[in-house]
Amino acid sequence: MTSRSDGQKVGQSGEVDAQARNAYPLLQIHDLQKHYPGVIALDQVSLDLKAGEVHILFGENGAGKSTLISMLAGAVQPDGGDIRFKGDPVQLNTVHEARALGISAVFQEFSLIPQLSVLENLLLGAEPRRAGFLDKRAANQQGRDILERLDFHLPLNTRVDKLTRAEQQMVEIAKAFRSDVSVLILDEPTASLTHHETTQLFQLVRRLKDDGVGIIYITHRMAEIKEIGDRITILRDGRYVDTVDAKSASEEKLVNLMTGRVVGQVFPQIDFEPGAEILNVDRLATTDAMVRGVSMSVKRGEIVGLAGLVGSGKSSFAQACFGARQIADGLISFKRQNVTGKTMGQMLRGGFLYLPANRHTDGLMLMRSARENMTLAALDTMPFSNGLTLDRKAEARAVDALAERLNLSPRRVERAVEHFSGGNQQKVMLARSLTRNFDLIAFDEPTVGVDVGTRAAIYEFIAQLCKSGVAILLISSDLPEILNMSHRALVFYRGRIQTELTGSDITEENVLAHFFEREAA
Amino acid sequence: MGELQMTAPTTRQSANLFKKLFVRIGILPVLLVAALIIFTLLSDNFLTSRNLTNVLRQSVYLMIVSLGQMLALLTGGFDLSVGTILAVTSVVGALAMSSLYVAMPDAVWLAILLGCLAGVAAGTLIGICNGIGVAIFNVSPFMMSLGMASVGFGAALYLTGGVPVYGMPQAFGDTFGFGTLFGIPAPIYVAAIIILVLYLFLNRTPYGRYFYAVGGNIKAAGLSGINTKLTLFWTYLLCGMLAAISGMLLTARLDTGEANIGASMPLESIAACVIAGVSLRGGVGRLENVVLGALFIGLVQNGMNLARIESYLQTVVLGALLILAVIADQVRLRFVASLSA
Numbered sequence: 001m002t003s004r005s006d007g008q009k010v011g012q013s014g015e016v017d018a019q020a021r022n023a024y025p026l027l028q029i030h031d032l033q034k035h036y037p038g039v040i041a042l043d044q045v046s047l048d049l050k051a052g053e054v055h056i057l058f059g060e061n062g063a064g065k066s067t068l069i070s071m072l073a074g075a076v077q078p079d080g081g082d083i084r085f086k087g088d089p090v091q092l093n094t095v096h097e098a099r100a101l102g103i104s105a106v107f108q109e110f111s112l113i114p115q116l117s118v119l120e121n122l123l124l125g126a127e128p129r130r131a132g133f134l135d136k137r138a139a140n141q142q143g144r145d146i147l148e149r150l151d152f153h154l155p156l157n158t159r160v161d162k163l164t165r166a167e168q169q170m171v172e173i174a175k176a177f178r179s180d181v182s183v184l185i186l187d188e189p190t191a192s193l194t195h196h197e198t199t200q201l202f203q204l205v206r207r208l209k210d211d212g213v214g215i216i217y218i219t220h221r222m223a224e225i226k227e228i229g230d231r232i233t234i235l236r237d238g239r240y241v242d243t244v245d246a247k248s249a250s251e252e253k254l255v256n257l258m259t260g261r262v263v264g265q266v267f268p269q270i271d272f273e274p275g276a277e278i279l280n281v282d283r284l285a286t287t288d289a290m291v292r293g294v295s296m297s298v299k300r301g302e303i304v305g306l307a308g309l310v311g312s313g314k315s316s317f318a319q320a321c322f323g324a325r326q327i328a329d330g331l332i333s334f335k336r337q338n339v340t341g342k343t344m345g346q347m348l349r350g351g352f353l354y355l356p357a358n359r360h361t362d363g364l365m366l367m368r369s370a371r372e373n374m375t376l377a378a379l380d381t382m383p384f385s386n387g388l389t390l391d392r393k394a395e396a397r398a399v400d401a402l403a404e405r406l407n408l409s410p411r412r413v414e415r416a417v418e419h420f421s422g423g424n425q426q427k428v429m430l431a432r433s434l435t436r437n438f439d440l441i442a443f444d445e446p447t448v449g450v451d452v453g454t455r456a457a458i459y460e461f462i463a464q465l466c467k468s469g470v471a472i473l474l475i476s477s478d479l480p481e482i483l484n485m486s487h488r489a490l491v492f493y494r495g496r497i498q499t500e501l502t503g504s505d506i507t508e509e510n511v512l513a514h515f516f517e518r519e520a521a
Numbered sequence: 522m523g524e525l526q527m528t529a530p531t532t533r534q535s536a537n538l539f540k541k542l543f544v545r546i547g548i549l550p551v552l553l554v555a556a557l558i559i560f561t562l563l564s565d566n567f568l569t570s571r572n573l574t575n576v577l578r579q580s581v582y583l584m585i586v587s588l589g590q591m592l593a594l595l596t597g598g599f600d601l602s603v604g605t606i607l608a609v610t611s612v613v614g615a616l617a618m619s620s621l622y623v624a625m626p627d628a629v630w631l632a633i634l635l636g637c638l639a640g641v642a643a644g645t646l647i648g649i650c651n652g653i654g655v656a657i658f659n660v661s662p663f664m665m666s667l668g669m670a671s672v673g674f675g676a677a678l679y680l681t682g683g684v685p686v687y688g689m690p691q692a693f694g695d696t697f698g699f700g701t702l703f704g705i706p707a708p709i710y711v712a713a714i715i716i717l718v719l720y721l722f723l724n725r726t727p728y729g730r731y732f733y734a735v736g737g738n739i740k741a742a743g744l745s746g747i748n749t750k751l752t753l754f755w756t757y758l759l760c761g762m763l764a765a766i767s768g769m770l771l772t773a774r775l776d777t778g779e780a781n782i783g784a785s786m787p788l789e790s791i792a793a794c795v796i797a798g799v800s801l802r803g804g805v806g807r808l809e810n811v812v813l814g815a816l817f818i819g820l821v822q823n824g825m826n827l828a829r830i831e832s833y834l835q836t837v838v839l840g841a842l843l844i845l846a847v848i849a850d851q852v853r854l855r856f857v858a859s860l861s862a
Contacts, residue, residue, distance in 0.1 A: 344743055347746075356740075356744055363744070365737025365741055367800070367805050368734075368805075372733070377745035380727050385727050389726055392725075432745070
């Protein structure tokens, strides 16, 4: 069976099964439960998914969204309740069984093999064979068919690790369409996509809707909910809270439902009282050509937003200033001293902290305790040590205070960081900015994969730092973050600053206009 | 995940209790108790204070090497050249000491001191080479230490022509090999001092914690201002130095410099660490457990000797124990995941 016939099948079923589809929702979940020792991950959750609907799952980190979709994908088995597919009760014991029914999930963690080509990844585990050998021609045909149907423009024979993260995401989605799909589960698919790629993804989602595919969609982003959502089901602490209509639900209402409390504005008010200049960069370029001639400066009490696409050089720039990238040319002065070419250790001890975007790969020692992760960057200073021996009591006191201030949950500082939720892991990493006196802190994507409640807390945290006179570089792909947090915004494109916007000029149109190269105009 | 609710039936609770206990204490206490029971049943001479002191003395050499190996494992690597370091140390130390003794027969203790220094320096040099390769040139610890193992072993054989080195002062072996103080063998004192110093270093100084940080996440460590290259360099230097000290002590015990000692050290030291719960992925491991892990291996070897199990079979048992420990570690990880999910 080639995927071209699959495509036709989806089209046909749109007409033929119309009646049957109206009789039963595509997917019905009733009283689904999941216990883990000592914890109830999911408690009697019910919802239904109609054909041609985008059903948003909304909730804080740890609310049970992941558990729920893992069950639907066949990766985790429920302890109670039942799942009905087109009216019939089904048992989803493995991912394969779910796939066979047409339920496919695209998780945040990619399941791609970096060293294999796009085509090899697409057909992995279901390679067409002839007489026991791989049938290359049929494989090529199938691969082309899948991509054609999704209207993805991907090179079939390129190794996956040579693709951008967005293209990898597209391969991951295409993999789900290897066979007939009637339920597609997307877990924060836009987390690593740029604006343009997100638009493309939404077009695909709309086309799938028209084909009668039911889509379960997890996102933290309000704009996306408004744009493509039909209904929203809110989960909190593993329990079902409510299902509301996406078009009429206000952001406030959703946040209330999600957190169970009234949350004020997400973005704090940040006054602008600039002090002395902390960082001054003159025509900086890196040897890897990710940064090509950037000049800028930051003052105390100022938040400078660095916007731009993934790979535009905004992160590389901050890393280069911090000493994490080799510098080819240019001059960096920090607190009026030339620090060009200094090591990360020297920069950190001088009062500059860079907090990386990917907390798992670059930020945290996952198997070590929250305590050790918080204090890692300051062990050579008071109160943590006298430079030679650690003062473990003082460390414990300081860490307790930090956990309290950041509202770490659960407040178990000796627990390994890997067992905390994403938002709390982020808090552990952010706590480093309070462990010594920093004059300049670069936050690289500080709220990626973090729920609204935690996000508000993080913004408040940054605002307080700024108020206390710290200079802040806020590197972000999240546009509202740049718009609402920065006093000044620099838009990066291909290693250069495209434009600098101040105050009321920082608008969505102005920033977006410089995301891409200006056409010859 | 808000509230904790214990609604599970009692059988599940007791299974959980077992899991939690296992997750907390690991495989080592189980193995230690099992070994004690089995060997006590197999031999009357096993559970005597004299035999247990003997086990302690015999374990000292492996214990010191294992402490070095632990440092390498903590930072996410390992050192396969520890056996060779023992051999090089033994040969160079013995050659230096015996020729110095011939040159100045009156200054016995000076010859011993300089000989020991020469031996330890030679062994540490191999560690330094490992450190340079791993830290600066980014060679994988596997290739670097495997290569150095060949280099060192060849050099040791070349220096001696394959024959043992005799002619060290009598006092050397009498003191560091067979000497006792208050009834306790001298090597045990050396080990005790090393354990104490290393324990304080690892747990009470920032630099000790940097070893855990480099193994825990080398990028995070770098971004936190830690000099990761220097830490890696020190790791292999210290590992080499500890193996060298062990080599000198073993030379004193054997009274000869030998190029063919220590062949089983890489396997046994890694086994001692893994059984003690040191993670092969780096970042996790406790010194006190490694001491117990080395003792456990000494205990098993001693018990098997007393039970007259053939030495060839003993090798089989050791390899099997190592694999068992790794499997237990994997099972433990799975329990950790299921308990905290």
